[in-house]
Amino acid sequence: MTSYPQWTPASRPGIIPLHPLTFGTILGRSFAALRHNPKVLLGFGLVVQTVAYLLVLLGVGGVAVLTFSRLDNVPASSDDFEAIFIGSTAITAIVGFVLGLAAAALGVIVQAVVVSEVAHGALAEKLSLGMLWRRVKPVIWRVIGYSFLLTLAVSVLIAVVVGVLVLIGFAALPIAIALGVLVVLGAIPLALWLSVKLLLVPSAIILENAGIGAALARSWRLTRGRFWPALGVIVLISFTFGAIAQVVSLPFSFLGTGLSTLFAPTGDPGVS
Structure with missing residues (x-):
């Protein structure tokens, strides 16, 4: 009696056709990639970018408040006023630069994970975030x-x-x-x-x-x-x-506007 191999379903097509792509196909498949693994491409990306945004916003804002607040107790005509102002500006700029580099590094990590996910999605493979990270980590x-x-x-x-x-x-x-x-x-x-x-x-x-x-x-x-x-x-x-x-x-912009209105309703902290 002749034995036949067990039937298996055909492989699922990937999210990207394996042939030269037209402009419309590239654009359409980009959104198909988002639907293929939204936890990675949307969830992970949005969380990391939000963390990076808050890191820069709170870090630079906090340092600026701490450094420039020293000017409140120094008369504008004082010799120390200009030195404190220049020093505060330099410190804030340095912190902003360092935090900007950190945010850029986080953005690169997101890009690497997205590239790996889309590549696997083209072969109809859906990997978890942990597996994708292990692949891009080296x-x-x-x-x-x-x-x-x-x-x-x-x-x-x-x-x-x-x-x-x-x-x-x-x-x-x-x-x-x-x-x-x-x-x-x-x-x-x-x-x-x-x-x-x-x-x-x-x-x-x-x-x-x-x-x-x-x-x-x-x-x-x-x-x-x-x-x-x-x-x-x-x-x-x-x-x-x-x-x-x-x-x-947009919500963060509204939050910043609301906080500035709360702490300085007249637009000038020195005016009550």
Whole structure:
């Protein structure tokens, strides 16, 4: 008697078709990914971003209140007033910078988890947050390092350009202004082009365990010939999630307005 293998159902299709994608498919599958594992893509992302927002808001606000409140007991004409003001400003700026880096690192962690989840979702796999974290943990510092290196490179470039324009401005202000306008106009398409070419660097690091250099080359190759579709997706999704972020931050804005009205109803703490 001939034996046949036990029947098994066909594999479920993943959330992303494994063929070249059109613009509409990319956009539609983005929302399908959100529905596939909302606990990770929505719950985890919103919680972490909210924590980061509160961390920066409360940290910077608390330090600003503690440092600038010392000015209440110092006359404005005093020699100590300016020194305290400068010191308070510097302390608040440093705290804001450090907390901003921490918030950025949390954002990178969210990005890494999302990339891993979408990759598994393409194969119809639904992993828990713990499993996703174990998969991205070995490369998370590499992704954070890439993000900070990119930020540092952009900051240095901006500082150099601004410094050159300032030096030119001392000699010929109209020329410096004209060059500044040209630099800004030229920086817009350059930033858009680089954002597309570097779009897949984190994904290459996370999914292929690539080094930063190899990930840069990989992203460059994968986006070749796909500039406009990729740019369209970036712009549209940025606007979409920007609107969502505004909705999420709206309660905090109302809370801040309410607290300021409660503690300073006249707009000036010194006026009763």
